[in-house]
Amino acid sequence: MTDIRVTKGDITQLKVDTIVNAANNSLLGGGGVDGAIHRAAGSELLDECRTLNGCATGDAKITKGYRLPAKHVIHTVGPVWSGGAYKERELLASCYRRSLEIAVEHKLKSIAFPNISTGVYHFPKEEAARIAVAEVKQFVENSPLPEEIIFCCFDDENYLLYQEALR
Ligand code: ADP
Numbered sequence: 001m002t003d004i005r006v007t008k009g010d011i012t013q014l015k016v017d018t019i020v021n022a023a024n025n026s027l028l029g030g031g032g033v034d035g036a037i038h039r040a041a042g043s044e045l046l047d048e049c050r051t052l053n054g055c056a057t058g059d060a061k062i063t064k065g066y067r068l069p070a071k072h073v074i075h076t077v078g079p080v081w082s083g084g085a086y087k088e089r090e091l092l093a094s095c096y097r098r099s100l101e102i103a104v105e106h107k108l109k110s111i112a113f114p115n116i117s118t119g120v121y122h123f124p125k126e127e128a129a130r131i132a133v134a135e136v137k138q139f140v141e142n143s144p145l146p147e148e149i150i151f152c153c154f155d156d157e158n159y160l161l162y163q164e165a166l167r
Contacts, residue, residue: 002140004133004149006162007112011152012040017108018062018072019152020099022116025054027061027075032119033154037073041066045073058094062102072108074099078117081124089131092117096135104145112150115158129161 011019011033021037024030027049029038038045048063052075055061060076076099079091095116103111113132117123136149151166153159 002144002147002149004136004140004151004166006151006153006159006166008153008156008159010036010154011112011114012036012068014112014150014152015069016110016112016148016150017070017146018074018103018106018111019065019068019070020060020111020113020116021073021075022078022114022119022121023055023075025057025077027052027055027077033114037068041068041073049075058091058098060095060098060102062106070112072106074102074111076116078121078123081117081122088117088123089127092123092128092131093135096132097139100136100139100143100146100149104143107145109146110148110150111146112152114152115154115162118158125158126161129158129165133162133165 044066055077057077076095079088118125118128151162
């Protein structure tokens with residue numbers, strides 16, 4: 001059975017098979033967790049990202065992890081919250097599902113997610129947490145991999161919301 005847990009802190013420090021990046025459509029770096037991942041991984045990550053031709057919202061693409069403790073980075077693009085009538089919920093669920101599908105394709109055993117879209121993309125945190133947990137739980141019902149899934153929360157509010165959502 002897959003171990004699903006919550007931790008608080010900096011995702012760039014986690015020694016897992018893959019961390020997930022909350023990227024933007026260009027995949028060429030940005031602020032928030034994206035900036036932190038590129039800084040920690042080094043410029044080779046950007047070089048590889050340049051070869052990927054961007055990524056659609058709700059989809060994901062994988063690269064190596066370079067100087068990160070994580071072996072890979074799965075870059076996914078969350079929706080910008082625009083009030084909820086623009087498929088934001090479906091697109092956010094798709095980010096988690098596509099990231100897990102790619103992890104399984106690469107036989108990765110451990111994966112850590114940040115709280116996608118809850119920073120500058122302004123997705124309401126409580127609903128984002130519920131969607132993330134529901135999507136991940138549904139995925140693991142039909143898949144033996146990954147063996148370990150970590151929700152890496154950066155702020156206290158998300159950390160509490162995820163503890164609630166996983167209860
Ligand atoms: P988005 O554009 O998808 O909203 P952000 O990077 O602005 O992406 O925020 C996504 C989440 O990542 C936020 O909850 C933010 O607090 C969190 N975050 C920022 N830096 C880090 C980090 N180093 N490790 C883990 N989470 C982080």
